Amino acid sequence: MENEYQLIYDKLFDYYGPQHWWPAETSLEMMIGSILVQNTNWRNADKALYNLRTFLYPAPMYQMPEEELAQLIHPSGFFNIKAKRIKAFLEWFKGYNFDMERIKNLDKLELRRELLSINGIGRETADVMLLYAFDKPIFVVDAYARRIFYRIGLDMPKSYDAFRKKVEKTVPGDLQLYNEFHALIVEHAKMHCKATPICEGCPLYAICDRRLE
Numbered sequence: 001m002e003n004e005y006q007l008i009y010d011k012l013f014d015y016y017g018p019q020h021w022w023p024a025e026t027s028l029e030m031m032i033g034s035i036l037v038q039n040t041n042w043r044n045a046d047k048a049l050y051n052l053r054t055f056l057y058p059a060p061m062y063q064m065p066e067e068e069l070a071q072l073i074h075p076s077g078f079f080n081i082k083a084k085r086i087k088a089f090l091e092w093f094k095g096y097n098f099d100m101e102r103i104k105n106l107d108k109l110e111l112r113r114e115l116l117s118i119n120g121i122g123r124e125t126a127d128v129m130l131l132y133a134f135d136k137p138i139f140v141v142d143a144y145a146r147r148i149f150y151r152i153g154l155d156m157p158k159s160y161d162a163f164r165k166k167v168e169k170t171v172p173g174d175l176q177l178y179n180e181f182h183a184l185i186v187e188h189a190k191m192h193c194k195a196t197p198i199c200e201g202c203p204l205y206a207i208c209d210r211r212l213e
Contacts, residue, residue: 081120148204
């Protein structure tokens with residue numbers, strides 16, 4: 001397959017259409033949501049965000065006691081750990097006076113290094129923030145991407161960054177494309193490429209090796 005990643009994107013986009021992601025009303029909600037969704041599903045993260053709805057402003061969240069924050073985000077699971085992670089993130093964010101535009105002006109790799117230095121922010125969470133909050137084009141590697149690419153027949157590197165760079169090498173570094181690509185992969189994993197796949201009607205069926213083991 002020539003430029004198989006672009007082909008995957010094109011087929012998914014033709015089938016599902018634009019996804020209008022990330023599912024959040026503000027950049028702060030998006031970033032907090034990316035921490036809350038760690039090790040859980042979006043439904044639970046969304047319940048926690050609902051509990052936070054009157055506090056989804058940088059200063060109030062920063063000033064909130066960690067114990068109170070933990071109780072509010074209880075539905076997301078691992079709430080004590082996630083409260084610490086959110087507090088660590090907000091401490092970093094405060095260093096920029098909660099100024100999104102100032103952060104957006106940073107170099108992508110420099111900003112990525114800073115995000116990865118925050119307690120509890122791993123590569124996937126950092127890249128989601130880079131892409132959906134800070135408008136930096138980057139391919140997000142998640143379990144869904146690994147599952148879909150493997151089943152199609154692509155042997156991708158085990159390391160996160162090697163996987164990411166392999167895709168980015170052949171897919172144009174366009175912000176909107178990477179925005180849609182991650183969202184489309186999530187949607188496809190929910191609709192067709194589940195743990196037990198639904199192959200009938202799958203938009204990738206014609207190019208899939210269906211490696212299911």
